[in-house]
Amino acid sequence: MDFDYSPRTHELRARLLKFMDEHVYPSEKALANELAANTAAGKRWTPLEVIESLKQKARDAGLWNLWLPKDTATIAGVEGAGLSNQEYAPLAEIMGRVPWAPEVFNCSAPDTGNMETIARYGSEEHRRQWLLPLLEGRIRSAFAMTEPEVASSDATNIETRIERQGDEYVVNGHKWWISGAGDPRCKVFITMGKSDPEAPRHSQQSMVLVPAGSPGIRIVRPLNVLGYDDAPHGHVEMYFENVRVPASNILLGEGRGFEIAQGRLGPGRIHHCMRLIGQAERALELMCRRASSRTAFGKTVAQQTVTQERIAEARCRIDMARLLTLKAAWLMDTAGNKVAKTEIAMIKVVAPSMACQVIDWAMQVHGGGGMCDDFPLAYAYAHARTLRFADGPDEVHRNAIAKWELGKYSAYGADAPVPITRGG
Template sequence: MDFDYSPKTKDLQARLKQFMADYIYPSEDAYKAELAANTAAGKRWSALQTIENLKPKAQAAGLWNLFLPVDSAAASGYEGAGLTNQEYAPLAEIMGAVPWSSEVFNCSAPDTGNMETIARYGSPENRERWLKPLLEGKIRSAFAMTEPDVASSDATNIETRIERHGDEYVINGRKWWISGAADPRCAVYITMGKTDPDAPRHSQQSMVLVPADTKGINIIRPLNVMGYDDAPHGHVEMTFENVRVPASNILLGEGRGFEIAQGRLGPGRIHHCMRLIGLAERALELMCRRASARTAFGKTVAQQTVTQERIAEARCKIDMARLLTLKAAWMMDVAGNKVAKTEIAMIKVVAPSMACQVIDWAMQVHGGGGMCDDFPLASAYAHARTLRFADGPDEVHRNAIAKLELGKYAPRPVEVEMPITRGC
């Protein structure tokens, strides 16, 4: 593995960092103020103009759809940056320093994973209808998978039914933690459910495209995350009641849901982990600045041994997580997702836990300020803690890693099922 970034990546890194410095960081207060005003006016699900006004600037700067990989760009017929996973990873890290900034560059979840899914597995008609406006930033999307009535960390438990009735599929089920579904710009759901409960365990599930304005879709409630509602993006509980869509809306074919999910979640996990690394870097920066500016017991907080130990440990943890994530990205590029499954599982355990720890230390240095929204740390912690569930809980990934490790010493190969759970 070459630890140096490609010239193309270095150029994009420099341009992206400059954009963040020129537009994103200076807009953080405006973002908070607009969000508060919309909430007070009862319009918290409205698109924020702070973000919308920056999107044309990102497009003009050539920093749009950076996530779209070479194969998806070729399959879709639309142009992205054409980066590999390894090339895109450090860009996701830069954007991750401010969680809402990814949307400015049309690189936010769940749209990125959904666009790649439609590009790879959608029909030409579905790509024209949904992928084109998604890539142009005209609409948003959601990924409807997790359910409240079953342990969705085992996706074979999912009970939503997708039944063929003539030229249509009829969908019935209950979902929750469906990210972005309350956004008025959300125009389509990629929905996972069972088309054949009697098929082999991993051939029961399918994915289908469901227009958001289809009759029978009901948004029950928004879900808060440790006190934050995440508006205007957010997560909701919703139901599908006799929702009918054309049979042509099926992705890849019946029984191919798990296959699609594995293709979707591999890159998504890289994106999530690198964004978390960027968030941890921001927390460490704020920690150092705060510690250097505050005095307690006759010396700065930065001079306290416990603070120095935590700063050093944070630096080590961040760099270790970054190197492991870049290795996973590199392996995905050179050998494919299946070969890289151990590394993908490891980063999904390491990065969220690392981010939670570093942010927690930064909150401690900020004292009471770390617990309120005067600083971005409390919301950052809630965000990082959520990602210990999204794309597979820690326990499921650890179980997969252990089985893969034990398999090296087994008398016969051990087949390990990688976790398939919701993607934020």
């Protein structure tokens, strides 16, 4: 593995860093003010003008759809950055330094994973109706999988039914933590449910495209994350109650849900982990600046031994997580997602836990300021802590890693399936 970035990545990193410095960081306060004004006006779920105006700047700067790999762009019939996972990963890190920044470049979850899913597994009509508007940033999407009644860390537990009735599928189920469903621009749900409960365990599930606004879709409430509601993107609890969609809206065919999910989640996990590394990197930067500017007990906080130990440990952990994630990306590019399954599971365990710890140390250095929104740390912590669930609980991935490792030495666990969970 070559640890240097490709010439194309070096070029895009330079342009992206410049864009972040000139446009994104200076807009953080304006965005917070707009959110506060919308809340006061009862328009909390209105798309944010700050982000919408930055999107046009990103387009003009040639920094749009950076995530889009060459094969997906070819299928969609559009131009894209054409980057490999390894080339895109450093760019995801830069965008991840500000949680809302990926949307500016049309590189945010769950849309990137949904776009890739529709491109790979959808029909020409699906691509025309949903993929092209998503690539253009005119609409948004959601991935409806997780359910409150079952442990969704085991996707075979999913109880939502997708039943064929003539030329239609009828969807019934109760979902929650459906990311992006609160956004008024969300126009389609990629929905996972059981089409044949009697089939073999990993052939029971299917995925179907459900247009938002279909009769029978009922949004119960937005869910907050450690007090943050994440509007106007949002995560919601919702019901599908006798929702009818054309039979042609099935993706790839009945019983292919797990196959689709495995193809979708590898790149999404790389993106999430690199964005988390970006958040951790920024937290370390803020920690160093704050520690150098505050005096306690006759010396700066930076001169306190405990602070120095944490800064050093944070530097080590961030770099280790980055290298492991880049290795996973490289292996996905050179050998495929299936071969890289252990590395993908490993980064999913390592990156969120690392980010949570580094951000927590940064919050501690900031004192009371770290607990409020005067600094971006509290929100970053809530986001990072969520991702210890969102792409599958740590415990599920550790279990799979252990089985695959044991499988090297015995028959036990050699064929453990890839964990299938909601994700980017």
